Amino acid sequence: MDAKERSAARKQAVNEAVMRIRAIETAQGVTRRSLEDIKQVLIELAQKKELFPLEDFTNPGGGERKANALYRLHEDDDHRFALYGQMSTEPRQSPPHDHTVWAVVVGMYGEELNKLYDHEDGGVAQKGEVMVEDGAGVALMPEDLHSIHMDAKEPVLNFHMYGLGLEQLHGRRYYRPDTHDWKHYPASAGIQDLPEPA
Ligand SMILES: [Fe+2]
Structure with a gap:
């Protein structure tokens, strides 16, 4: 399979996965159960390593x-059902934050540690953690909190999927433990389409 064939096969596999995900959300709405089903579809897609x-x-x-x-x-x-490939080759972390829409992160290559939090006393309390790696992921309701931590000793490539595109999300909040307050993230910029092979 050359790069062009791979690109076409990748688009088809992505479209099929998104179709299944749209159908899950339509049938079940946004619940922890439906997000687990969506996570499974993305884990299956991530197994198609020959396409990614x-x-x-x-x-x-x-x-x-x-x-x-x-x-x-x-x-x-309409910007719904946004699926991204997140590539990191250097260490990176985020503070605890919400998304205001559902979010599912699924691993493919490398490790992305996700810490999960409860809201507590106006701040956050860690309640667990999940290593997002090949075959594993996290599913988050709109109000759920997580933070991400990567040392990127190996390159990290993950799927990040959101109920609405990141460029549309203006109300996401993150917690600053040093000042014990919440700040807003600006909507993401700098997202690019995966270039077509020449
Ligand atoms: Fe996030």
Whole structure:
């Protein structure tokens, strides 16, 4: 399979997965149960390693190589059902934050530690953690909190999927433990489509 064939097969596999995910949400709504089903669809998609080789994401299209990049794999015309490939080759972490829409993170290559929190006394209390890696993921309701931690000793490539595209999310909040307050994340920018092979 050359790069063009792979790109076409990848789009088809992504479209089929998104169709299943849309059907799950339509039938069940947004619940912990439906998000687990959505997570399973993404874990299955992540097993198709032949369609998602690391080299297609490390520096697609050439140009300046980024330490962290978010590649759009799918988004409906109304910005719903946004699926991204998140590529990281350098350490990265985030503070505890919510998403305001459902979110599912599924591992493919490398390790992304997700810490999970409860709201407590106006702040947060850690309640658990999940290593997002090949075959594993986390599913988060709109109000759920997580933080992510990567040492990226190996390149990390994960699926991140949201009920609505990250560029549309203006109300996400993160917690600052030093000042014990909540701040808003600006909507994401700098997301790019995965370039077409030449
Ligand atoms: Fe997040």
